[in-house]
Amino acid sequence: MKAELLAIGTELLMGELADTNSPFLASRLPPLGIDLQWATLVGDDPEQLTGAFVRGLERSDVIFTTGGLGPTQDDLTRDCIARALGEETVVDPALVQRLEDIFRSRGTDMPPRNIKQAQLIPSAEAIPNPRGTAPGWWVETKGRIIVAMPGPPVEMQGMWQDEVAPRLLKRDRGQVIVTRNIKTNGLSEALVDELISPWLGRENPYLGIYAKPDGIHLRIIAKATDPENAWAMVRPVETGVVEAMRPHVWGFDDETPEQVVGSLLAAQQKTLAVMETCTGGQLASSITDVPGASAYFKGSVTPYSKEAKVAAGVDASIIEHHGEVSEETARAMAQTVRMTLGTDYGLGITGVAGPTEIEGHPVGLVFVALDDGNQVQVQQHRLPPRRVTIKRRAAAAALIELARVLKGGAMNAGRDD
Amino acid sequence: MKAELLAIGTELLMGELADTNSPFLASRLPPLGIDLQWATLVGDDPEQLTGAFVRGLERSDVIFTTGGLGPTQDDLTRDCIARALGEETVVDPALVQRLEDIFRSRGTDMPPRNIKQAQLIPSAEAIPNPRGTAPGWWVETKGRIIVAMPGPPVEMQGMWQDEVAPRLLKRDRGQVIVTRNIKTNGLSEALVDELISPWLGRENPYLGIYAKPDGIHLRIIAKATDPENAWAMVRPVETGVVEAMRPHVWGFDDETPEQVVGSLLAAQQKTLAVMETCTGGQLASSITDVPGASAYFKGSVTPYSKEAKVAAGVDASIIEHHGEVSEETARAMAQTVRMTLGTDYGLGITGVAGPTEIEGHPVGLVFVALDDGNQVQVQQHRLPPRRVTIKRRAAAAALIELARVLKGGAMNAGRDD
Numbered sequence: 001m002k003a004e005l006l007a008i009g010t011e012l013l014m015g016e017l018a019d020t021n022s023p024f025l026a027s028r029l030p031p032l033g034i035d036l037q038w039a040t041l042v043g044d045d046p047e048q049l050t051g052a053f054v055r056g057l058e059r060s061d062v063i064f065t066t067g068g069l070g071p072t073q074d075d076l077t078r079d080c081i082a083r084a085l086g087e088e089t090v091v092d093p094a095l096v097q098r099l100e101d102i103f104r105s106r107g108t109d110m111p112p113r114n115i116k117q118a119q120l121i122p123s124a125e126a127i128p129n130p131r132g133t134a135p136g137w138w139v140e141t142k143g144r145i146i147v148a149m150p151g152p153p154v155e156m157q158g159m160w161q162d163e164v165a166p167r168l169l170k171r172d173r174g175q176v177i178v179t180r181n182i183k184t185n186g187l188s189e190a191l192v193d194e195l196i197s198p199w200l201g202r203e204n205p206y207l208g209i210y211a212k213p214d215g216i217h218l219r220i221i222a223k224a225t226d227p228e229n230a231w232a233m234v235r236p237v238e239t240g241v242v243e244a245m246r247p248h249v250w251g252f253d254d255e256t257p258e259q260v261v262g263s264l265l266a267a268q269q270k271t272l273a274v275m276e277t278c279t280g281g282q283l284a285s286s287i288t289d290v291p292g293a294s295a296y297f298k299g300s301v302t303p304y305s306k307e308a309k310v311a312a313g314v315d316a317s318i319i320e321h322h323g324e325v326s327e328e329t330a331r332a333m334a335q336t337v338r339m340t341l342g343t344d345y346g347l348g349i350t351g352v353a354g355p356t357e358i359e360g361h362p363v364g365l366v367f368v369a370l371d372d373g374n375q376v377q378v379q380q381h382r383l384p385p386r387r388v389t390i391k392r393r394a395a396a397a398a399l400i401e402l403a404r405v406l407k408g409g410a411m412n413a414g415r416d417d
Numbered sequence: 418m419k420a421e422l423l424a425i426g427t428e429l430l431m432g433e434l435a436d437t438n439s440p441f442l443a444s445r446l447p448p449l450g451i452d453l454q455w456a457t458l459v460g461d462d463p464e465q466l467t468g469a470f471v472r473g474l475e476r477s478d479v480i481f482t483t484g485g486l487g488p489t490q491d492d493l494t495r496d497c498i499a500r501a502l503g504e505e506t507v508v509d510p511a512l513v514q515r516l517e518d519i520f521r522s523r524g525t526d527m528p529p530r531n532i533k534q535a536q537l538i539p540s541a542e543a544i545p546n547p548r549g550t551a552p553g554w555w556v557e558t559k560g561r562i563i564v565a566m567p568g569p570p571v572e573m574q575g576m577w578q579d580e581v582a583p584r585l586l587k588r589d590r591g592q593v594i595v596t597r598n599i600k601t602n603g604l605s606e607a608l609v610d611e612l613i614s615p616w617l618g619r620e621n622p623y624l625g626i627y628a629k630p631d632g633i634h635l636r637i638i639a640k641a642t643d644p645e646n647a648w649a650m651v652r653p654v655e656t657g658v659v660e661a662m663r664p665h666v667w668g669f670d671d672e673t674p675e676q677v678v679g680s681l682l683a684a685q686q687k688t689l690a691v692m693e694t695c696t697g698g699q700l701a702s703s704i705t706d707v708p709g710a711s712a713y714f715k716g717s718v719t720p721y722s723k724e725a726k727v728a729a730g731v732d733a734s735i736i737e738h739h740g741e742v743s744e745e746t747a748r749a750m751a752q753t754v755r756m757t758l759g760t761d762y763g764l765g766i767t768g769v770a771g772p773t774e775i776e777g778h779p780v781g782l783v784f785v786a787l788d789d790g791n792q793v794q795v796q797q798h799r800l801p802p803r804r805v806t807i808k809r810r811a812a813a814a815a816l817i818e819l820a821r822v823l824k825g826g827a828m829n830a831g832r833d834d
Contacts, residue, residue, distance in 0.1 A: 013453050015444025016625065016636065018437070022458070027432025036430050037465065041439070041456040048454065179431070190528030193489045200490055208461075209489050210428055211569070219433065273725075280705025281698035284719045288697025291772045291804055299725035301718050302701045308690075308716035308758050341725055355708040382523055386548060386571055387708055 003029060004038035004060040006052055008068035008077055009151060013043045021066040021149075021156050028160065030177035030221075032168050034062065044074040046083075053084035057144050067151030069134035071114040077148050078119050081139060087121040095119075095126055095135060102133055127163050131155040138167070175223045178230040180238050183251040185215030185400045192216045195244045205233045207241070213389065214257055214396035215250070247409065250400045257399035258286045258293075264406040265296035265345075272402070273341035274300035275312060275333040276395075277324070278351035278366060283395040298341040309333070313340055323359040325350050327378045330367035338371045346371040347398050351381075353390045366394045370402060370411070377411045418588075420446060421455035421477040423469055425484035425494055426568060430460045438483040438566075438573050445577065447594035448644075449585050451479065461491040463500075470501035474561050481581075484568030486551035488531040494565050495536050498556060504538040512536075512543055512552060519550055544580050548572040555584070594640050595647040597655050600668040602632030602817045609633045612661045622650045624658070630806070631674055631813040632667070664826060667817045674816035675703040675710075681823040682713035682762075689819070690758040691717035692729060692750040693812075694741070695768035695783060700812040715758040726750070730757055740776040742767050744795045747784035755788045763788040764815050768798075770807045783811045787819060787828070794828045 005025055011017040022039045029036050037060065042052050049068070056063040068077030082089050095118035103110040117134050120126060127136030127147075132155040139146035147164055149156045184192065189211045193200070196218065199207045205222035220237050224230035242249050251260050265272055274297075276283045284300035287293055303309040306324060310316045313336045314329070322328040330348045338346025351366030352358045363385040369378045381397055383390045405411060422442055428434040439456045446453050454477065459469045466485070473480040485494030499506045512535035520527040534551050537543060544553030544564075549572040556563035564581055566573045601609065606628050610617070613635065616624045622639035637654050641647035659666050668677045682689055691714075693700045701717035704710055720726040723741060727733045730753045731746070739745040747765045755763025768783030769775045780802040786795045798814055800807045822828060 012440075013443055013456060014447060014638075015440050015442070016627070018440040020435070023429075023432050023435040025432070026430055026458075030431060037460070039430060039458040041443075043454070179433075181433075188525070188528060190488045190530040193530055194528065208427060208491060210434070211487070219428070219431075221431070279702075280710070281701025281703075281717055281719070282705075284698025285696075285702045285808070286698075288699075288719070288721065288770070288808070289805060293697070294721055297721050299719050299721040299729075300698060302698070302705070302716050304705070304711055304714050304716040305758075311757055312716075340728055341722075353705070384548070388706060389571060391702070391705070 001034050001061045002059070003034045003036050003062045003064060004056050005036065005040065006049075006056065006063060006065040007039070007041050008044070008049065008065055009041075010043040010045075010074070012041045012067075020153055021151065024153070024157060025064055025066070025160070028165065030179065032165070033176040034168065035175070035177070044068065044076055046076055046080060049076055049080040050083045053080055053146070057084060057142075057146075061143075062145040062147065065146070065148045066156050069117065069136070069148060069150045071111065071116050071133070075116065078116070078121075078137065081124070081137065081146055081148065082121045085121065085123065085139070085141060087123060089119040089121055091115060091118050092120045092126065098135075099133060127159055129155055129159055131158045136163070138164075175225060176227055176230055177221060177223050178227055178234060179222075180220045180234050181253045182218040182220070182238065182241055182245070182249055183212075183215060183255065184218065184245050184248040185250050185397065186248050187216060187245075189216055192218070192245070196241050199237050199241060205237050207237060213392040214400065215248075218245070247404065250403055256286075256289075257396045257403065258290050260403045261287070261399045261406065262290040262293060262296065264403060266292070268406065270345060270406070271296050271298050271343040272345045272347065273298045273337045273343040274347045274349075275314075275337040276300060276302055276347075276349040277304060277309075277333075278353040279349050279391045279395045279398075280304070280353065282391040283347065283349060283398060286395050286399065298343050301337055312336065323361075325352055325358050325361045325365065325367065327367050327369075327380070330369035330378050331371075331376045334369035334371040334376055338373070344373060345402065347402060349394055349398055351390065351394060353387050354385055355387070364390055366390065366397075368394065368398045368401060370398070370405060372405060372411060375411050418451050418478045419476070420451045420453050420479045420481060421473050422453065422457065423466075423473065423480060423482040424456070424458050425461070425466065425482055426458075427460040427462075427491070429458045429484075436483075437570055438568065441570070441574060442481055442483070442577070445582065447638075448596070449582070450593045451585065461485065461493055463493055463497060466493055466497040467500045470497055470563070474501060474559075474563075478560075479562040479564065482563070482565045483573050486534065486553070486565060486567045488528070488533050488550070492533065495533070495538075495554065498541070498554065498563055498565060499538045502538065502540065502556070502558060504540060506536040506538055508532060508535050509537045509543065515552075516550060544576055546572055546576055548575045553580070555581075592640055592642060593644050593647050594638060595644055595651060596639075597637045597651050598670045599635040599637070599655065599658055599662070599666055600629075600632060600672065601635065601662050601665040602667050602814070603665050604633065604662075606633055609635070609662070613658050616654050616657060622654050624654060630809050631817065632665075635662075664821065667820050673703075673706075674813050674820065675707050677820045678704070678816045678823065679707040679710060679713065681820060683709070685823065687762060687823070688713050688715050688760040689762045689764065690715045690754045690760040691764045691766075692731075692754040693717060693719055693764075693766040694721060694726075694750075695770040696766050696808045696812045696815075697721070697770065699808040700764065700766060700815060703812050703816065715760050718754055729753065740778075742769055742775050742778045742782065742784065744784050744786075744797070747786035747795050748788075748793045751786035751788040751793055755790070761790060762819060764819065766811055766815055768807065768811060770804050771802055772804070781807055783807065783814075785811065785815045785818065787815070787822065789822060789828060792828050
């Protein structure tokens with residue numbers, strides 16, 4: 001079933017409001033076997049909106065809309081659907097009654113203009129909206145479906161979960177789409193592309209490559225008549241890709257580096273402490289995004305000056321001899337914080353986040369040290385010279401390396417460009 | 418000038434990645450007098466993408482695209498522009514040279530696949546991209562413009578600011594729209610609405626109210642034939658609103674709390690240190706997102722356990738008597754870190770980020786302490802019980818309060834629910 005989304009509202013085109021409804025719906029259509037082909041922002045303009053519906057009815061089996069169901073003059077969704085279908089809007093007494101009840105429960109009378117929200121067309125059925133005044137429209141005519149939902153995300157998501165998704169599930173689903181996301185780190189996009197080229201370029205199962213702050217993601221997408229067959233198409237590709245990519249695979253699907261590390265530490269009842277400079281608190285903040293992190297994360301220090309490093313217990317002479325940005329200082333930071341907080345593992349990160357060089361080192365040079373209590377390994381990274389990117393990627397690299405070791409990988413020192 | 422946006426990438430249609438580029442561009446077109454009519458997500462499908470360009474060339478004066486400029490097989494933007502215009506892609510030696518230099522500076526050879534990124538068509542000119550490997554395309558032919566930009570927001574936004582916006586500015590403009598964003602904190606939306614009611618309800622200049630994580634934003638939008646006249650309409654409203662809202666105004670336009678605090682500390686040559694628990698590194702990470710933060714930020718401690726707090730120098734008896742989540746412990750944290758790192762200001766944050774209560778305190782209770790060297794003020798917040806929201810909003814509240822004091826506001830203790 002071919003689908004398209006229309007997110008309606010001039011405020012979206014003006015950039016005053018970000019459209020969060022389309023990403024929400026886009027992520028929920030594939031499991032229903034609905035193939036989203038277009039997603040468009042349309043302003044509150046009668047001609048353009050009517051035109052969008054006319055074109056949508058030509059090229060799509062189902063049109064999902066969000067927004068434009070309010071009571072004001074620039075809420076045009078209902079009128080434009082009617083125009084596109086050549087039908088007349090009529091006021092529905094039952095819907096009027098419901099609106100009057102809502103306003104009475106709020107202790108006021110219904111403003112006359114809200115009568116708009118009681119309109120229907122012959123081929124439309126009202127979709128209940130217990131979270132707001134605007135009912136949705138389920139329009140079904142000439143083999144096409146239009147589902148009009150309110151713009152406020154809470155109302156739209158509630159209507160989707162309670163009403164729209166269940167109705168769509170009941171229909172003959174045709175194809176279902178399943179996806180498997182494989183997360184890798186430490187290789188360039190082009191290198192990954194070469195390693196997995198045997199599986200690239202196929203329509204179904206489809207293999208996509210996405211560069212993310214935590215590395216390269218490989219997503220396998222399969223379409224079939226039922227989930228079992230779809231997964232049967234995914235598995236061999238997954239096995240082959242994981243085989244070709246190890247040891248660079250660190251997670252699957254929606255897993256984050258901090259979640260992977262968190263569940264490994266919790267399962268092994270190990271603890272972690274962190275000392276970070278160029279990541280400036282990003283590493284600690286990622287770790288503590290995970291609920292329950294206090295079970296294994298004992299704390300962090302962000303010594304943003306030489307004095308602060310010494311105050312945190314780092315041997316001043318090491319900084320003197322080797323510099324703040326050095327393998328030795330990273331090593332000392334990991335060891336010091338691990339001993340101070342008495343944890344099983346210690347991570348130390350020092351580097352140059354920019355905007356200027358430090359001690360002659362270029363922006364993007366980062367040292368990541370991991371102390372497991374027996375030995376310390378240090379890895380050197382050269383990251384793109386952008387401050388926020390350096391923070392995110394260095395923090396992710398540290399967690400991914402810790403995950404590798406927690407999974408039984410050997411401690412080692414190395415480069416990773 | 419009629420414009421449309423194409424955000425390119427199957428991952429956007431699959432809902433795997435939210436399109437942040439379109440909102441960014443949408444918000445920046447009105448000041449250039451460019452009228453955005455359509456914004457569409459298109460998947461990595463040659464037919465659909467080429468079709469989108471063909472239709473765009475029919476109905477729009479300028480087409481902005483983001484994404485699909487990478488080196489992999491499903492990066493199709495260049496090919497589809499060429500097909501839509503009936504032109505052939507050719508490899509540009511200068512661009513090849515640039516790519517080889519980039520990879521050499523990263524210590525590797527250019528993977529063969531990246532040669533794609535050195536392609537041009539006769540009517541296309543390369544747009545420099547110092548932040549990544551993919552140059553943009555500026556295509557101008559038959560009275561139409563296509564501007565193809567990379568998908569990674571950092572690269573796209575940089576290319577927009579350094580290259581695309583300046584070129585568009587040089588062109589003849591129609592009606593100009595300018596906006597001024599006033600950021601406030603500490604008042605409910607309803608209260609703000611009352612305070613600024615004299616300016617509400619006008620068409621031009623228009624005043625909008627938007628609730629954001631860092632407080633209530635007030636946006637003034639004016640339309641005129643040229644920027645001077647538009648700004649002349651904005652100024653009186655801005656003056657009136659700021660007058661009515663102070664001392665709740667903390668920033669303007671795209672300013673973040675960490676930027677405001679950063680420039681105030683730098684200008685006053687003051688320094689800051691932080692000790693945070695429930696924000697888990699988020700506060701330090703926000704502060705260090707600002708280039709040059711090392712001039713005023715001396716460091717932070719994230720003691721995620723009682724032992725870690727004591728190791729950081731917090732008086733154990735205070736924690737014993739009053740608990741880890743208490744006004745007194747927040748106060749001690751701010752004082753301790755300020756003294757340890759010898760800074761002018763110290764911030765201390767303790768609270769309950771969830772998922773479970775601490776010492777009988779509910780999720781969302783947060784104490785923020787500010788030590789200015791003479792006295793310590795503590796504010797109590799009750800935030801929505803969502804972990805990441807608590808981290809963000811508590812960190813923002815601490816910075817906004819410090820900004821108020823740095824602007825000469827009085828130190829005080831208060832509640833903010």
